[in-house]
Amino acid sequence: MRQRIIAGNWKLNKTITEAIELVVLLKRENFGMNPPVVVVCPVFTAITEVSEQCAGSGIKVGGQNLYWEEKGAFTGEVSGSLLKDAGCEYVIIGHSERRQFFGETDDSVNLKVKSALTQTLLPIICCGEVLEEREGNLTNQILDRHIRGAFKGVSAEDAARTVIAYEPVWAIGTGKVATPEQAQDAHAFIRNILVELYSDEVASAVPILYGGSVKPENALEILKKPDVDGALVGGASLKAGDFAGIIRASSEAGA
């Protein structure tokens, strides 16, 4: 059975002190009877302290981006090996904000995915359509491009170690969550691409998370869908009580 994962993408928020405070509060929360894997993704500058604070708690830490070269003259970049050094086990790759504001392409996402896997970091690979694409019935075409692009040249063995996040861009930070059916359809479509690219075995091993305005109030209905294995949470991951509510919804949705 594949793992359920609830990951918090803190984006560009929280000082080191605030980040530690959030983890301290999170550790006091009840995660329910069937807790998922819980991951928090702070800004680079807070990763070391957050990792120290999470040690022994079961809460895992992820980066929000990485560069594919390990070291050298690449001013301003951070590599997978440095993320591991700071305590990360996961890394978000190809978030729509990076595609939109920082020029990420399917090719750069692919290089980053391969680099993360080489460094034994677990990549959380983001995909998803913008509003015009959904309205133009292009959602599946976009998902096809994002997934095939991200996995180009990735072996089946490595693919089985990845996590995918379906994040419809129109649902990110808008309060406009996808319906459970829209999420299920997209997730089933993505899983089917993995069957075509690899095998049933790989496709059923990869957790597919939903992201976009997930809140404690709407999480359970989405997480109950068979191909929704967790959530990548933005705004609601910045408050311990809200994030824990989503974690408990996952726990309620099943082991």
Ligand code: 13P
């Ligand atoms: P919100 O939960 O704030 O909509 O953000 C989703 C997201 O982008 C997570 O990566």
